[in-house]
Amino acid sequence: MxxxxxxxxxxxxxxxxxxxxxxxxxxxxxxxxxxxxxxxxxxxxxxxxxxGLPLEHVLGWVDFCGLRVAVDPGVFVPRRRTELLVRRAAALARPGATVLDLACGCGALGLAVAASVGDIALYAVDIEPAAVRCARRNLGTLGGRVYAGDLYRPLPLRLRGRIDVLVANVPYVPSEAVGLLPPEARLHEPLVALDGGPDGLDVLRRVASGAPDWLAPGGHLLVETSLEQAEVAAVVFDRAGLVPTVVSDEELSATVVIGRH
Structure with missing residues (x-):
């Protein structure tokens, strides 16, 4: 050099x-x-x-849905396929809606939904301290409130039954497949953001089971899965009392399960 x-x-x-x-x-x-x-x-x-550090961690930002989103080392980097989840969530939200970005990472999903919809009440949660710090930087200018903790646990009780759109890009890689991920992911992103348990759907089950307590009547939960997991995930949604719909985008290699309350 x-x-x-x-x-x-x-x-x-x-x-x-x-x-x-x-x-x-x-x-x-x-x-x-x-x-x-x-x-x-x-x-x-x-x-x-x-x-071996991911490019986004070197730059300090990721291009997501046309937005430059800050992403720090040790924080999950949002993938382009997740743009399908954002598009579907934005189509369901309206100005003034209450939106929750659960397992938010850097807060990219909530930020992108807000950019598409306009004025929303935005909340986000993550269990990783580095992700919470990053999300607070990204969402702070929008007035978004970011909580540290496990899924619904840190949310204020006043939000129960009031969330219109709940997006949750939870980990869905089966535990035995984590070692097969590219080194950029498995060495530089938190395991809690990748490992979804034996069949990849452990966290999704927890999100779905708690969603009816937090969603407003007619509200929606949107979760990304693999195409192979979607049928099982839809059954999980149904058992939780949500009406499931599965949507896929071949170009993005993306699948989203949507549950209506």
């Missing part, structure tokens, strides 16, 4: 990124070069990326 005193060579940055398996090395090099405030910072950022 070039010395810190000179501008790092773009071609060399691309080469280094390609050497460690970055499929979109050209695009990544451009993003890193744009984000760096000095040649020395660019060198440091390239080193972090080459060491």
């Amino acid at each position: 070039s010395s810190p005193a000179s501008t790092p060579d773009h071609t060399d940055v691309v080469r280094r990124l390609r050497a460690v398996g970055c499929v979109f090395a050209e695009d990544e090099a451009e993003l890193l070069s744009t984000a760096a405030r000095s040649p020395a910072e660019l060198l440091a950022m390239v080193e972090r990326r080459v060491s």
Whole structure:
């Protein structure tokens, strides 16, 4: 690499990124070069990326639903497929609606729904302290309130029966499959955001069972799953007293289960 005193060579940055398996090395090099405030910072950022840190953690943000969302190291990075969940949630919400982003991570889902719908009362919860700090930065300008704790437990009781749209991108990877995830995920994102238990649906079951207590009449719960899990998840919703619908998007490789209260 070039010395810190000179501008790092773009071609060399691309080469280094390609050497460690970055499929979109050209695009990544451009993003890193744009984000760096000095040649020395660019060198440091390239080193972090080459060491295996997710690009979004190196940059400090992720492009999600056309929004630049802050995401810190150790916080789950929202995937593009989750845009299907956001689109469906936004279609069900109305200005003035009460929206809850459960297991919110960096708060990207709630932020994107708010950007699409407009004026909503936004609440979010996560169990990971790093995620809570990140979500508070992302949602603070919207007046969103972010709580630290396990699912519904930290929510104020005044929200019972008043939530119009509940989005919950909970972990749904079966425990035995976590080790098969790309290193960027399994080494740099919290296990609690990935591991969904033996069949991947343990947390989803907890969310569905508690949802009727918190949803307003006619309110909706939306959860992302794999296509293979959707049928079982729909049964879980039905047993919890929710009317389930499964929607998929082949282009995004995304599946969402929607439950109406």
